Amino acid sequence: MSADSTALTPTAHQSPAPALTSVTFKFQDAAQSLISDSLRHHAMVWTRNGNGLVGFGVAAQIHTQGEERFAQARAWFAQIIKLAQITDPITRPGSGLVAFGSFAFSFTSSFASRLVIPEVVLGKDGEHAWITVTGTAEKLAGMQFADALALAEVKLAQAAIAASAPGEIELTTGQLTAGSYLEAVTKALGQFEDRGISKLVLARDIVARSSSPIDLASVLRTLTEQYGNCWTYAVDGLVGATPEMLVRVTNGLAEARVLAGTLDRATAGADATGYAHAQLFEDPKQRHEHQLAIDSLTESLNPISHGMQSPEEPFILQLPNVWHLASDVRAELRADAEGQLPSALDVAEIFHPTAAVCGTPTKRAGVLLRELEGLDRGPYAGPVGWVDSRGDGEFGIALRGGMLETENMMRLYAGCGIVPGSVPEAELAESWAKMRPMRQALQAE
Numbered sequence: 001m002s003a004d005s006t007a008l009t010p011t012a013h014q015s016p017a018p019a020l021t022s023v024t025f026k027f028q029d030a031a032q033s034l035i036s037d038s039l040r041h042h043a044m045v046w047t048r049n050g051n052g053l054v055g056f057g058v059a060a061q062i063h064t065q066g067e068e069r070f071a072q073a074r075a076w077f078a079q080i081i082k083l084a085q086i087t088d089p090i091t092r093p094g095s096g097l098v099a100f101g102s103f104a105f106s107f108t109s110s111f112a113s114r115l116v117i118p119e120v121v122l123g124k125d126g127e128h129a130w131i132t133v134t135g136t137a138e139k140l141a142g143m144q145f146a147d148a149l150a151l152a153e154v155k156l157a158q159a160a161i162a163a164s165a166p167g168e169i170e171l172t173t174g175q176l177t178a179g180s181y182l183e184a185v186t187k188a189l190g191q192f193e194d195r196g197i198s199k200l201v202l203a204r205d206i207v208a209r210s211s212s213p214i215d216l217a218s219v220l221r222t223l224t225e226q227y228g229n230c231w232t233y234a235v236d237g238l239v240g241a242t243p244e245m246l247v248r249v250t251n252g253l254a255e256a257r258v259l260a261g262t263l264d265r266a267t268a269g270a271d272a273t274g275y276a277h278a279q280l281f282e283d284p285k286q287r288h289e290h291q292l293a294i295d296s297l298t299e300s301l302n303p304i305s306h307g308m309q310s311p312e313e314p315f316i317l318q319l320p321n322v323w324h325l326a327s328d329v330r331a332e333l334r335a336d337a338e339g340q341l342p343s344a345l346d347v348a349e350i351f352h353p354t355a356a357v358c359g360t361p362t363k364r365a366g367v368l369l370r371e372l373e374g375l376d377r378g379p380y381a382g383p384v385g386w387v388d389s390r391g392d393g394e395f396g397i398a399l400r401g402g403m404l405e406t407e408n409m410m411r412l413y414a415g416c417g418i419v420p421g422s423v424p425e426a427e428l429a430e431s432w433a434k435m436r437p438m439r440q441a442l443q444a445e
């Protein structure tokens with residue numbers, strides 16, 4: 001542990017790993033809309049195309065900071081699992097005891113990374129649906145399905161905020177102005193050669209202020225309706241819909257969706273498909289930027305896996321706001337000397353930060369980022385998702401989202417991969433396109 005992180009090790013926000021009891025019940029006939037009906041302001045959410053997990057309340061949690069933020073969270077969760085009594089007749093990814101997590105992009109961030117084990121989790125995976133209740137043995141003694149359902153109703157009600165008409169939204173400059181962003185991109189381009197850097201992902205933020213409290217339930221509903229194919233997430237005020245899967249681990253199989261290379265759909269003419277193909281698939285700059293992201297992932301994945309499958313060529317992922325070059329990569333994870341497979345959280349730490357959010361090579365890009373960006377990214381571009389007691393889980397990269405900082409104020413973030421040949425004004429325009437999902441969900445455009 002570094003001296004730096006020791007100083008930051010918090011104790012105030014962490015419960016020591018308590019002995020938890022966790023009981024999962026199967027829903028015989030849950031509504032198709034179980035997850036979408038359960039989105040609430042204070043819910044923890046991970047959902048895609050109607051499947052996923054929604055959590056309420058806190059059975060236990062840990063907040064961490066600094067270089068050891070992942071390691072401390074992992075150690076705490078391992079201890080939780082060791083002590084826990086888990087009854088889980090479903091045994092599917094996400095059933096049984098789960099923790100939602102959100103991790104700061106940088107070890108320098110003032111944002112507290114966290115793992116949160118909800119008191120109640122509603123889960124849905126195709127035809128399978130379940131409810132998990134976690135707490136003390138006393139609280140769960142004799143609990144039946146009907147009791148779990150009644151508790152879920154109470155938690156759903158507690159997680160809502162009073163409905164109010166959507167407020168007027170004003171968008172203002174964040175930690176760096178549009179002008180400073182253009183300057184940072186120009187400076188980066190001027191330093192690539194000397195610093196031995198081939199790609200840098202520079203981000204910016206804007207602030208959305210609302211005349212009335214922002215209801216995250218309504219933001220989540222819009223994101224899930226419009227960006228159903230993305231992974232919509234919410235953890236303690238961090239909300240968004242990411243198209244990028246850092247890692248999904250299912251029974252020892254690791255899968256990632258790597259994105260890099262972006263085209264704003266608003267710029268397309270009549271032949272949209274031909275335009276996307278020419279501007280993304282056939283553009284050497286975009287293909288180079290994408291290849292760097294693939295290389296950084298495969299470099300981290302190789303030592304911990306075997307049988308990696310990575311497509312020869314990317315595909316074009318169409319989202320309502322942008323097109324991306326995308327590649328789905330998968331591999332079987334390797335067990336360690338004790339026969340232990342890495343968990344989703346272990347792999348998320350190993351993969352973070354990818355070239356899609358930091359740059360190439362990672363260390364040098366990280367140093368230049370801190371010099372040029374002038375931004376505490378907080379949880380933006382960090383891993384967000386969940387992990388269960390078997391180590392299965394999903395961590396996306398927290399993109400296309402924002403952080404609710406006060407009840408009326410949300411900070412939105414977006415970044416762009418800068419490579420030689422990038423045009424600063426085009427990157428600024430691309431960052432606006434990447435903020436479009438959140439601007440629309442906030443009704444700010």
Ligand SMILES: C=C(O[C@H]1C=CC=C(C(=O)O)[C@@H]1O)C(=O)O
Pocket residue numbers: 201203244259260261262324355356357399400413414415416417418434
């Ligand atoms: C850093 C972001 O996007 C990354 C993911 C996909 C495409 C990207 C790009 O083309 O620049 C970025 O690397 C963001 O949305 O804030």
